[in-house]
Amino acid sequence: MCGVPGGQHDELINVNDGDLEADTVTISNAALLAEPQKLAPLEAVAVLGGLNALASIPKFEHREVLDSALHKINAAVARFEGWNGSLGFALSQVREHDIPSQLVDAVLGSQVLSIDYYSAHSQAHQRREVEPVRLVEDGATQYLRAWCRTREDLLTFRVDRILDAKATGEVFERGPRHRDDEELDMRYRGSAEDLQAVLYVDDEELPAVESFQPTEWSSSKIGSGYLAKVRISYDLVPAPLVARHGGKIAVISPDATRERVREWLDEAIRMYEDK
Structure with a gap:
């Protein structure tokens, strides 16, 4: 009946088995909803x-349930006490893992960073030391321009692929190698040799695929979206799009691309569950 957008049947809260005219509200899958949840710091802040x-509501009728929920969250961060302690812990974790903010500080302070960077092409991540130069935005995507000490070159890193960033404590002196006056164009430029894929795109997510400059759109609407034919450099290019947009973007063809994206998503879920 309700839940995350595009959620499957096992991800929804089943209220009254669809009978919305009932005088009482019954949740039939309460056991599933009661399973332990993993909260990200920002989610913990919202819950708290x-x-x-x-x-703060006077004579709140479900005080016992409320106190129980607060007790559980406080117990999860036992070295802090009470509401303020739990909130402080969650906020500190958010600040600690706020990578874009860390990058801004590093650029302004000329701080050397050690970053754990995931390459979608090689499907691997590597720890690198970089000297941040500037941040570039292209629509909703952010990029870090930095001198990479591993490659000894000025490179472009997608911020959403930086898994971790830590200041090394070293401050670098800006020089000729940090000069970066180039006008960057991050838009994908397809070629006739590239792989062609057909994506399903929900109406709300059209801008995310328009940046790939589709060669063809379906003439009529299919459900709540359209089919777009795009050129991609390799099979896994659509994988982050599918993951980021919660089922509102899907790979339709070719079959090999759809299967590789599915495997990538399965592996990403396993990595999350392992942590």
């Missing part, structure tokens, strides 16, 4: 904020 707001 909501619980604290409920706690």
